[in-house]
Amino acid sequence: MAGAYKTPGVYIVEKDAFPNSVVEVATAVPAFIGYTEFADNKGKSLLNKPWRISSMAEFISYFGGPPPAAFAIARKNSAATAPADLVASPTASDDEKTIIDEINSARAAVTAIAGLDKNPDIFSGADEDFSLGKDDKYFLSLEGTYYLLYRSMMLFFQNGGGACYVVSVGNFSKGIEEGELSEGIQLLKKEQEPTMLVIPDAVSLPAADCFKLQQTMLSHCGYEMKNRFAILDVFGGFMDNRDNECIDTFRNQMATNFPAFGAVYYPWLNSSIVPVTELSFRNIHADSLATLVSLLTLEVRETVASLKKQESIIAEINKLPDSASKSAAENNELHKTLSAVCPLYNKVLAGIQHKLNLLPPSAAMAGIYTMVDNTRGVWKAPANVSLSAVSSPTVNINHEEQEDLNVNTAGKSINAIRTFIGEGTLVWGARTLDGNSLDWRYINVRRTMIMLEESVKLATKAYVFEPNVANTWVTIKSMISNFLTSVWKRGGLAGSSPDDAFSVHVGLGETMTAEDILEGILRVTVLVALSRPAEFIEITFQQQMQKS
Template sequence: MAVMKTPGVYIVEKNAFPNSVVEVATAVPAFVGHTEFADNRNKPLALTPWRISSMAEYHQFFGGPPKPVFKLEETADQPDFMAQTVVDDPSSKKGYRMTQLDGPDGGSYTLYQALRHFYQNGGGPCYIVSVGTYKQELDPDRFKLGIDELLKEQEPTMLLVPEAVKLKEEQCTDLQQAMLQHCGNRMRNRIAILDVYNGHKALNDDNPVGKFRDNLGINFLDFAAAYYPWLNTTVVGEKDLSFENVSTDSIDLLKSLIRAELRIASPLPDGVSAQTRALNDAIDEINGDFAKLVTDEAAKRPNAKPLTPDEMEAGILARKALLNKTLSRHSSVFNTVLAESRRHLNVMPPSSAMAGIYTMVDNTRGVWKAPANVSLAGVTSPTVSISAEQQEDLNVTAQGKSINAIRSFIGEGVLVWGARTLDGNSLDWRYINVRRTMIMLEESCRLAAKALVFEPNVANTWVTVKSMISNFLTSVWKRGGLMGAVPEDAFSVHVGLGETMTPDDVLEGILRVTVLVAMVRPAEFIEITFQQQMPKS
């Protein structure tokens, strides 16, 4: 108020309404893993949480996918496919297996494909923490450093490390426990979505779920969810693989199998057709020097000039594309090799897809809707078919570590058929939507209340806090986020001297607010009772 010393009219404005609580974002996952590079206009982004909202932005800052490399080898134990082995003898067949090489040599990094699956299922803004490039080995300590960097970020509400299952089992367990510590102990405003190690195996095959439960421990389970089994996806398409994805030490075997299928002898005899000779040349090109081939071809042109680097690169790409197209058109063995490689790559853990489902459900229904009974996009089937009897132990167990099932139903597709946290025996935090809704309410009110820090601890401030939180909870209740027929049944806010505070609290500068909310819980079990009655007419 201005000091009144000069006669005149003075205007005084007073706020009629309390500050409002702004609802925080609920579906912002943070992905920690390896990328091709991490750069923002020559500014390194390694171990730096970086927000993106699309795959186009990911390509700009973190590059493209890794180059997976597969070894083709003969095997008599559960082969991936059978192939003819001798020219002119179709009955001479043996079994062959495709095995992806580990580490940088095999491009066994899954963050890129996990992110594609995330966006296929409705994903939105997210954070990327690059802990290394495709030339570095997977290191659990680097992953932990990446997780620690997220302590500086308040926006992420989910934490995922898709490449954790590529580590050794004990290293994966240690990393997942670090994720629980981060979410449930240090931040308490986000949840971890975990993958079951070896989750592509059946329940009676090495007991992956039992080992996961035994290894994880009991701390902060209400801040995490896990899903089983892994998924057969369509993330990696036909155009994503070529002959370059076969390891160099397997090229000769691949060439011999293609020749046996096409009945092309080596060395090539005299008198063969031009088409056979062209196919034989194409087979020889698989491990050829493409730069030399392009240079020799350019030299045959009239008025030939040395190729520029861009022309050389374009020529090599065109030559490789033509070779891949030729082999695909004529050789079923070649197509089978790529199909089996693609099948291996498309077996993916479900955490990234579930992060997309959380985002989609939050945007369409609200964070209080359980992210279950929803179909998964880009998925052909679970790797393991689960029956209702098998799900009983996953959903309800004496130890309380509930694992959410992903099941395939006839006529409905692949559905998420569980909505529990790992703390399945807790009546407070059994359900994922309850935990995530509470996180949203707590963070929204906390950030709004920061505006009142250092305000006088008097009745006017108490009324402001109560009105501010009450208005916010009323808006959540109107959208179906809280139970109750009227707001009084849905929540209550308590603050004041003699109600939530003592005189000592006021002297110590403490303002205590108690908020009671009636959370929405899913109808997980629906019972319909039928009973016969006497005829009435």
């Protein structure tokens, strides 16, 4: 430096004493793709644009409210089972005979509608799976497309969700298309922050399109980006696998490419996202209001003894077909009246509530991932954790039934969501789809490695084009070692000491040859001992001889 000085004086030279630090990247930033009411930010379109939000209020502000939900009431064409008909006495008047005939019809109708709120199917156009009993039954079917993103976002935030990205690929004016959702995935290529990919609307597609889209999700995460994790749902996962074989279909249809970058959960969830207080006869399709009027009228004839009271209630029921022309206050009053005097009306609303609350679990699991990452760390398996806003899984899985889900010869592990007495609904599985791999069997192992790789990669960019000499090697090694030491101290790496938990290797003759240096290549090898969950705990009891 002395040769550079020309004027006598005192010169200050500062030198960096410490290497650059590695900043840990975010691990729980899911990206949701689907359909919304609108996509607008103060007049600027957000359609097909990844947009970051951090609350349900922001989602509603930018993307609108819930999708329309109008249900039709239909009846299967088979003989109904009803109680024995009443027989009018020989001296009965014509009016009495008319009422007895109406009561007999009402009994058949009430029998047919029984169990309406227990129909587990959420899609329209099915066959016997929509019936509500062994004989002729009424059932509810959604008129139009079943959009899942809005209520899935509610489930995400209820289970600990935070910052996330939303890609709106369309509004509710048209159906769900696999091509549009796939294009939404490609839009995420330029976004650095998202670490998870969730598409609840995938299961609303036809089966073939659903599996195609899910394969695209895995390819995006494991091949194109290599730094994301896909959370998948089982198509038809609201039904029992023994009856529907939905698990076998999933395993047969899903390709085996990049299975370590995705996990799937079964069964679907009965949530409590939509309260029955938000529902009314406005959720009944206009074409089915006449059917509802007929059923409620027959119920009144069956259950109300006073003829005067019957006529009063029926007069209210007959207002339903004209409700579209009434004011909101008048309709609210009519809804309250029907709720108070017509048990069958409440049963129909309960059936609609059940259908709207039936949701695939991927969004809830994205919330669980976020909550576990924020409270314990990405290295903690997102399992043995209870789900919020969930009353039960749609299928009650026992110990024996989970064996094939968790461990399968094909390696495609399915994580179970189970109910335990006194413990509620728990996530009872922590495997990726690569269940036979000793490297990437567990979700937390794969996601921890993604976090380490991305954090080190971004920090090391500062040394691109630096001299490929010992000073640079030592600086990089120190930087990575300091970062891994901090991760080890927080329990992210296994080992009683840092030396047992990781090692960093760089240098000529160790990771590089002289030819590598001539070609401008600096090679660093990092070995880490990642923590794995204690999936199976074995406790051995044995008797011993009495010692005193």
